[in-house]
Amino acid sequence: MDLGVLTRGNSTKTKGESRGSGSATVDVQLAEFEGLGSGELVKLILQADSARRQLDGYLTALLGRFGDLEGQDAVEELCRQFGLGRHRARQQAKTSNSLKALPDTLEAAKQGWISIDHARVMGESHLRAPLSKDQELELVVVAISEDLDEFKKTVARSEDERRADDGLTRHERQRERRSGKVFDGDDDMVVLHAEFDRIAGERVKAALHDLSDRLFREDARSGSDRTHEQRNADALVALITQRPARADSSDVNSNGSGCCPVGDSDAVSSDDSEGHDVGSEIAPQATTLIVSVDYDTLSGQLKSAGLIDGTPIDIDDLRHIACDAGIVPAIFAADGQPLYMGRKQRAVTAAQKLALIARDKQCIGCGMRASACEAHHIVWWDDNGPTDITNLVLLCPKCHRKVHKHGYAVVEDAAGQNKLKSPHRAIDRDRARGPTEAVAA
Structure with a gap:
């Protein structure tokens, strides 16, 4: 597609060199869109999406070539200069490296036929089970017409077929693809992302839904306006950081997961006035936090508390978490240490x-x-x-x-x-x- 169709207004031109095709010019001209109708807006949106796909593919090809010269660590470091977080930078570096083995896939991304996310899924699958040239081209054709969620399933089925003779069951191959990530997101929030095989995933869902349902019944009695997403988040925190207070072999939930005991609606209680609700059968898990706190010798008070990454916390919050966690001071110089x-x-x-x-x-x-x-x-x-x-x-x-x-x-x-x-x-x-x-x- 000629990116020059985005015309009407100021333009930005950049010249680069594409592998195997000599000199190429990427000409992006951003159209003015005030006063346009819905039909014209949709046309421009589709054109802009195509341009974005081409630039994503071209950038990935550039990063792959840079990695050949300087190594993958240098690629990740360069991606950080784009303003990406460490997780996104590492992901982009891995994608550029994996797609070097799939030139047709990378070319399809550079032409804007498929998104870089579709290409990344193929690159990750190729690392686990190599694609032949014909298999790669077949998946590229499918990627053009399927959305990302559908395409992930298609690639998973293709990978199962390619690995049919490796002696593993489909469940065992799913287990190999399990992953879990915890990283800092926007606005000082923490993001958890995990993928499980079907059996483990069902156990996690059962445990999460059971505790979330108990919190819902408690909210209904107390009149809490906590949302469904907030209940799920609180239940997840409880399941990860806390433990059954009276755990034994009989403490198995109704779905058989054994992850969290399930009782009736009276088995949930609120432990403070801020809505940090957990089940009465859940007790704090042993946790250690390292915090830095200034001590004002004149007033005899603690001030300027912060977590290890520098995030400030209120002294009242420090007192609250001290009930559930061992607090370790950050020691730089002290007698006996x-x-x-x-x-x-x-x-x-x-x-x-x-x-x-x-x-x-x-x-x-x-x-x-x-x-x-x-x-x-x-x-x-x-x-x-x-x-x-x-x-x-x-x-x-x-x-x-x-x-x-x-x-x-x-x-x-x-x-x-x-x-x-x-x-x-x-x-x-x-x-x-x-x-x-x-x-x-």
């Missing part, structure tokens, strides 16, 4: 680990959550590096292996923050703070 061990010992102390979590907040390489990370000596212990807080950073196991086995180095950026640098990219050796050769850890 040494943060500088020198060469006395190799392993970090509990206080040092807490200080690292409060300072780095996540893996300095990939952003993995701090609780899954390990302490790494910037100047390695075997090279006489001390076990001091200034010589330690948080690395997830995967990034830790990159340093010790693949030549990655911990360096400081312009702001003085520790970052992980790939050996495949130019490293300012004067600022490198650790060895880049693989030696014994």
